[in-house]
Amino acid sequence: MTYQGVLSKMQTEFGNPIQYYLVFENSFLNMNQLLNKEIEIKFEGHQCLNCTKKKKIYRQGFCYDCFYASPAVGDWIMKPELSTAHLGIADRDLDYEQKAQLQPHIVYLALSSEVKVGVTRKTQMPTRWIDQGASQAISIVEVPNRYLAGITEVALKNHFTDKTNWRKMLQNDIVDLDLIAEKLKVQTLLPAEVQEYFHLEKNDLYQLDYPVLTYPKKVSSLSLDKTLHFQGKLVGIKGQYLIFEDGTVFNIRSFEGYVVSINI
Structure with missing residues (x-):
């Protein structure tokens, strides 16, 4: 099954453990339900969280113009x-x-x-x-x-x-x-x-109790600017990070405004 949309920080619900939701315009994923499953992430493009134009993201999910104009940043x-x-x-x-x-x-x-x-x-x-x-x-x-x-x-x-x-x-x-x-x-x-x-x-x-099956001994950060396609088994979620079995970690917050498709 494929989900596609613009990344924004995961919504959370305080609980034991904390529940995480990746919310797109027309769908959402409860990320806790994907633990111990293979997921595939593909980079599809950019979309500014402020003006919604398909412009390259500068910082915090905003394009260059919006970053220097919006009161939100x-x-x-x-x-x-x-x-x-x-x-x-x-x-x-x-x-x-x-x-x-x-x-x-x-x-x-x-x-x-x-x-x-x-x-x-x-x-x-x-x-x-x-x-x-x-x-x-x-x-x-x-x-x-x-x-x-x-x-x-x-x-x-x-x-x-x-x-x-x-x-x-x-x-x-x-x-x-x-x-x-x-x-x-x-x-x-x-x-x-x-x-x-x-x-x-x-x-x-x-x-605070996080949904993490195993903590990595070493971590390497996934960048959608360098790696346009990634596949791995999800073993944890902490902060705004997805943690994969091979030690790869993906900071959702760092890639707000990036359009992705997620295959499960």
């Missing part, structure tokens, strides 16, 4: 400390940015390889943690806008990484640390304007 997305909507100052589109930035945000610690600090909108819990392949996560503070979350993350970057080691994450090579204890250490590190949002009693620790 402004610098404040990757660097929350650059947010200015709370000041009434636009980056690209103030209305869009106010809706996105002026809502509750969480600064968190997650365990995906080592302890990582990050920022997400409250509505994205626990999706954000699933997307990065975290095995555990805990919120540090809940603040009313993206700017406050950003300056908190910047302060904590001196003590924690803000990147996931994707190889270690996929090999399940994870440090064994107590995230609740780590949270207790950070209160004195928070910016003064964020101190009031720190609450010790909010120690809800998320445990």
Whole structure:
């Protein structure tokens, strides 16, 4: 059976294990049901996730023109400390940015390889943690806008990484640390304007369980720019990665906007 469509990040459903769905315009795949099965992936072309034109993808599923014009990929997305909507100052589109930035945000610690600090909108819990392949996560503070979350993350970057080691994450090579204890250490590190949002009693620790049959000892990344056709047995899904029996891993997020056909 063949499915065809434009890749976008897999939709997820929190559960034991997490459920993954690859959603196309007219169909979808529950990827968990494909575990231990041979699947074939073929590159068919490009389609910008923003303008839908069949143009080469530049970054994050967007063509070059859309990447530098759309408010959905402004610098404040990757660097929350650059947010200015709370000041009434636009980056690209103030209305869009106010809706996105002026809502509750969480600064968190997650365990995906080592302890990582990050920022997400409250509505994205626990999706954000699933997307990065975290095995555990805990919120540090809940603040009313993206700017406050950003300056908190910047302060904590001196003590924690803000990147996931994707190889270690996929090999399940994870440090064994107590995230609740780590949270207790950070209160004195928070910016003064964020101190009031720190609450010790909010120690809800998320445990995340991924549908992985076997973890690879070595990983090699599949690129649709170099390999136009790939076939292999799916043995796991973690973060936004498909893990195959031969150690090949495919990051769906890296190839958003690529048109593929998937044969099962």
